[in-house]
Amino acid sequence: MHLITFSPTRTSKQVGEAIVHGTGIKSVHESDLTLKADGEVEIPQTTLAVFAVPVYEGHVAPLALERIKGIRSKGAPAVAVVVYGNRAYEKALTDLDSFLSALGFKVIAGGTFVGEHSYSTSSSPIAVGRPDADDLEYARLFGEKLATKIRAAADLNHLYGVDVSKILRPRQPFFPLLRFLRKVMKLRKSGTPFPRSPHVNEELCTHCGYCAEHCPNGAIVKGDECNTIAEKCIRCCACVKGCPRKARTYDTPFAALLADCFKRQKENRIIL
DSSP: OEEEEOOTTSHHHHHHHHHHHHHTOOOOEEEEOSSSOOOSEEEOTTSOEEEEEEEETTEEOHHHHHHHTTEEESSOEEEEEEEEOSSOOTTHHHHHHHHHHHTTOEEEEEEEEEOOOTTOOSSSOSSTTOSOHHHHHHHHHHHHHHHHHHHHOSSGGGSOOOOGGGSOOOOOOHHHHHHHHHHHHHHHHHTOOOOSSOEEOTTTOOOOSHHHHHOTTOOSOTTOTTOOOTTTOOOOOHHHHHOTTOOEEOOOHHHHHHHHHOOSOOOOEEEO
């Protein structure tokens, strides 16, 4: 098995690791692409590849796709998993499926899981603490089902792919969604500025370098931690959530809207 993750705040990584654990497969290679690509990698047909990536604004994180593109195969079975912040993953799963298929993988299963939103704060909580114990147990059981499917196949040719577009969508109450869309339109028309990168409280920052070391796109330079290169910032909030001094914050008006309109926790879904 080969686990491939892009996970700035570790939500996708946790889900991927739980799936791997559930399969019972002991020979596991891991590629964490959060900070850098692995270069050119060829995964053999006899290896099960699990891809777990986050959803940003309804799409697979572009930087994740950029780093995955060097990983190829000639028919290896793959599992496509997207993790989103309780709003919607839109076409992220089907896009990941198409992307992996173009790289030579046969997608035999898919999953959509909920993780704490990058914008979540104590004042605007959005799926706080997810994936929780129940989510990870669901992911582990998904891994068990994957192992059963693989064992049941006579050979690789009979390990059939799936149409991930047929996955059951999570329940979405209509009125909160409508309220969210109306508020977003009103917010955009108002001309309210949206922060392009986190704010730093210079009095709290000790220049420990944590944010620079954990920024996926090199938007923070060691020794200059109080600044963020806005053009490189992907707003994953890894620096915000990981700062030991809580010196970094990302206050976007979207956080309050998401917290207000998507209080109902969505369900994880799988297809195989």
